[in-house]
Amino acid sequence: MSDSTIRWESDADGVVVLTLDDPSSSANTMNDAYVRSMAEVVDRLEAGKEQVRGVVVTSAKKTFFAGGNLGSLIQAGPESKDDVLAQVTLVKSQLRRLETLGVPVAAAINGAALGGGLEIALACHHRVVLDDPKVKLGLPEVTLGLLPGGGGVVRTVRLLGLTTALLELLLQGQQLRPEKALKLGLVHELAADRDELVAKARAWVLANPDAAQPWDTKGYKVPGGTPSTPSLASTLPAFPANLTKQLKGAPYPAPYAILSAAVESLQVDVDTAFTVEGRYFVDLVTGQISTNMIQALWFDLNAINGGASRPSGPEAHAASKVGVLGAGMMGAGIAHSFAKVGVEVVLKDVSTEAAQKGKAHVEGLVGKQVSRGRMSQEKADAFLARITPTGDAADLAGCDVIVEAVFEDTALKHRVLSEAEAAALPDALLASNTSTLPITGLAEGVQRPADVVGMHFFSPVDKMPLVELIVGERTSDEALARAYDVVRQIGKTPIVVQDSRGFFTSRVFGTLVLEGAALLAEGLAPMSIERAALQAGFPAGPLTLLDEVTLTLPLKIRDEAAKAGATDDHPGIAVLRALVEQGRTGKSAGKGFFDWQPEKRVWPGLTELFPSSDAVPFTDAQERLLFVMAVETARCVEEKVLNSVEDANIGSIMGIGFPPLYGGVLQYVDQYAGGVAGFVARADELADRYGERFRPPAILLERAVPAGSVRAAVAG
């Protein structure tokens, strides 16, 4: 077994330790070599089982087992249904043979066991886990548009009961710490270190010669019952409705497939249940949504976090002392992000009292962690001690990174940046969190314009995982690389865009919300607009979003663009002006498209201002929201504001709520029915009917259509 991914070691007690250790990779995955190796191992165990008293399955990698082989799963299309079914059936049958061997099998889980990794462990009779916060257990397949097809659905519903398995593991793909997994009953024992881990697993197999899975034990009752148990049967009809509510109507196929597989699997015997699970798995794997989600949320995200858009020359840089200018909503959030990873922060505002207000916001966030038992008081004290509030720029001495987040005003930003430049280290990075002001212009206010870069965070900073880095005309590769490293240091994902009005995210977000306003002017009912967005997979409707960002913001941006010579007037603008004229500026004023007090409801006056009509079909409304963003993004690529498909996809999903099920805003174009050509034809139809903003730009016609995809066109 020279190229085996599973090492076999037996000892004098008759315990066989199987060590998962793929020689071709730093992590174990369910690749062909694994399937071959597992076949050999199970054959050998069956043949020699008289000499085997027990089996321990562990791993030599940092993680226990990384799961399915996404590189091959993403390739699977409708034509390969039979092959995928055969493969997944084989994987399952091997694990089934392991659990019915007639000897006790224990998993010694030394690192993360997610997806396929947990499925292997679930086929063992006993699970011991290393008690380390880095270890996570779960079945996150749903987050990539898949379901656990290696027996994960069948075994967890039998082990934990239908409701618990669905809610605590399957439908949201939660990743559990060892302690939580123990509490849930997913694993049986924790171990303090690696030696104890294998020792405990060995001891267990020796002490339990008659071990069998619960579901193979006579008289076993699934916790909570099966669908024919009256108490469960009476609640089952609510499951799909609750799921739809939770997904806000977004058309994700995986959660529904998981629900069906889980319920159906409990109505049949274990072996038939595996077949049911396998069929649902195949439908998902060979469908378009899982391809989109794996592409974006795995491959594109990994490419970005792996440095695809970082200049490769400059050495890695970690911030050690950061000066944050402006202790408002954003500045406080940014200070929190740095202090969280152990970096000293000087939080500067107009006065120490003003800066203290920003620190108080961080205290609130940290306090919540403590009260929820997620952070010790000692850690919280140390966390907060790292943030020094001040009103004096001289305290920025020694800072190697400056992040500016004062009011959106060029003159003010010039002043605070140059003040900081003088006080901080002579080569400190000078970053601005501006959401709209050109970086090239901001760099004119300092002595070292090459060190100025845009570092655009999203609100609320402690929750939003994305940062948009903006390269000004004079920004150096060193500055960009440092900015990239600093964003990775705080655990966020940096996309890189070129300096231009609205950069990428704000510009494309603007097209979404204005389209929502335009639909209102054309007579679509407000709730239909919101529903069109939710059912297309957006996390919120455009009118709600407008109320949240305030209606005056797009107007201000529009006015500034007009001053700079822009001429187009979007039909949504008149809608915003009409509301603002009545003092309805958004949620912060308590009234916009919605009345927000005492609870959110559509303002009745809207229908008088914009009488309803059925001129726009619902599906057109949905596609208009998606297309308008995709077309604008294609323009960003054409204008070289964006240079990477990965940055576009991830930026759109993680920054501005583009539906993940389409894999991001450019993947939406590539995956559209008929490919890019199909997208272009539909965009032309929308343009003819609703306006030139939908007209596909030349880059799609001249480069993407011939290349077969935007991805290929940009790569070429």
Ligand code: NAI
């Ligand atoms: P904010 O109004 O909450 O905070 C601005 C802070 O800057 C205030 O605390 C103010 O006292 C302080 N400040 C004013 N002059 C100062 C000076 N001379 N020295 C030090 N501090 C001074 O504003 P917010 O929302 O935090 O925005 C800050 C920046 O972040 C703006 O450029 C904004 O465009 C940008 N931004 C805002 C986002 C948002 O969702 N609010 C999202 C992304 C970027």
